[in-house]
Amino acid sequence: xxxxxxxxxxxxxxxxxxxxxxxxxxxxxxxxxxxxxxxxxxxxxxxxxxxxxxxxxxxxxxxxxxxxxxxxxxxxxxxxxxxxxxxxxxxxxxxxxxxxxxxxxxxxxxxxxxxxxxxxxxxxxxxxxxxxxxxxxxxxxxxxxxxxxxxxxxxxxxxxxxxxxxxxxxxxxxxxxxxxxxxxxxxxxxxxxxxxxxxxxxxxxxxxxxxxxxxxxxxxxxxxxxxxxxxxxxxxxxxxx
Numbered sequence: 001x002x003x004x005x006x007x008x009x010x011x012x013x014x015x016x017x018x019x020x021x022x023x024x025x026x027x028x029x030x031x032x033x034x035x036x037x038x039x040x041x042x043x044x045x046x047x048x049x050x051x052x053x054x055x056x057x058x059x060x061x062x063x064x065x066x067x068x069x070x071x072x073x074x075x076x077x078x079x080x081x082x083x084x085x086x087x088x089x090x091x092x093x094x095x096x097x098x099x100x101x102x103x104x105x106x107x108x109x110x111x112x113x114x115x116x117x118x119x120x121x122x123x124x125x126x127x128x129x130x131x132x133x134x135x136x137x138x139x140x141x142x143x144x145x146x147x148x149x150x151x152x153x154x155x156x157x158x159x160x161x162x163x164x165x166x167x168x169x170x171x172x173x174x175x176x177x178x179x180x181x182x183x184x185x186x187x188x189x190x191x192x193x194x195x196x197x198x199x200x201x202x203x204x205x206x207x208x209x210x211x212x213x214x215x216x217x218x219x220x221x222x223x224x225x226x227x228x229x230x231x232x233x234x235x236x237x238x239x240x241x
Contacts, residue, residue: 003066004031006097006147008088010115011041011075012056013181017206018153019101020063020174021167021223027064028170034067035060036091038084038115039075045195047183059180062173067095076111080118088122090133093142100147104226108156116152120228123150154224158209161224163231164217171210171221178206 005026009015015023015035023033037056040049047055053070060068071087078084092100102119103112125131127146135142154161167174179185187198196202213222233239 001034001067001094002032002096003034004097005033005099005101006036006092006095007033008036008038008091008100008102008115008119010038010073010078010103010111011044011109012037012052012070013041013059013178013184014103014112014155015101015153016059016063016174016178016181018103018155019165019223019225020177021170021210021221022101022153022165022225023063023065024170024173024177025165025167032066033063034069034095034097035063035065036088036095037068037070038073038088038118039078039111040070040072041075043075044184045193046187046198047181051183052181055181055183059177062177062180078111078114078118080114080121084118085122085125086131086133088119089126089131090136090142092123092126092147093133093145094135094137096145097147099149099151101151101153101225104152104154104157104159106157106159112155120150123147150228152226152228154226159224159226161213161216162227164213164222164224166214166217166219166221167210167223168214168220175203175207178203 007015041052042049103116105116106113129144133142210221
C-alpha cells in the first residue's frame with residue numbers, strides 16, 4: 001500500500017500528541033496516511049500492551065488512517081541496531097511515503113530522541129538498492145525507497161519550530177483521538193497510579209502548547225515541526241501570514 005504520509009511514533013499515542021492535527025487535515029485533503037508504532041508501550045505505568053493496542057485502533061478510526069501497525073520493539077530498551085533499522089526500512093518501503101514524520105530529536109522521554117535518530121537513519125538507508133529486504137506479508141522483494149521529506153513533530157519539550165501547521169479546524173478531532181487512550185489521559189484521581197500524563201494538567205498543557213503555536217501564525221491552534229533540510233518555495237504567496 002502506497003501512502004502519501006507515514007507517521008512514526010515510538011509509543012502508541014505519540015503521533016496523536018505530536019502530529020494528529022496535521023494527519024486529520026491531510027486525510028481531509030484526500031491524502032492517504034499510515035502510522036507505524038515502534039513499541040507497544042508495555043512499560044507504561046498505566047494500562048497494558050493489550051489495552052494500548054485497543055486504544056490505538058480506536059484512535060486510528062478517528063484519524064481515518066489507511067493503515068496502522070506495530071513493530072514490537074522493546075519499550076525503553078530498543079537500540080539503533082541493524083535488526084531494528086531493517087524493521088523501519090521494511091515499513092518505509094512497504095508504504096513508500098512522500099512525507100515521513102517522526103519523534104523529535106530530543107524530548108522528556110529518552111525513547112523519543114532515540115526513535116528519531118533510528119527513523120532518520122532508516123529513511124536514508126531505505127534508498128540504497130544494495131540493502132535488500134523482503135515484504136514479510138507478501139514474501140516479495142522490496143524496491144528501494146527514500147521519502148522526499150522528513151519532519152519531526154514537537155511533543156513534550158519545547159523546541160523552537162521551523163514551521164507551524166495550522167490545526168484550528170482539526171484540533172477538536174485531534175483531542176478526541178488523544179483521549180481514545182483512556183488508560184493514559186485525564187484519569188480520575190484514585191483510579192490506579194497517577195502519572196505525569198494522566199493528570200488533567202497534562203492535557204491542559206497540550207492545549208496551551210497548541211494555542212501558543214497557533215498564536216505564532218495568527219491561528220487558533222497549531223502544531224510545531226522541525227525540518228531536516230531547507231524548505232523550498234516557488235511563490236511568496238504560499239506563505240501563511
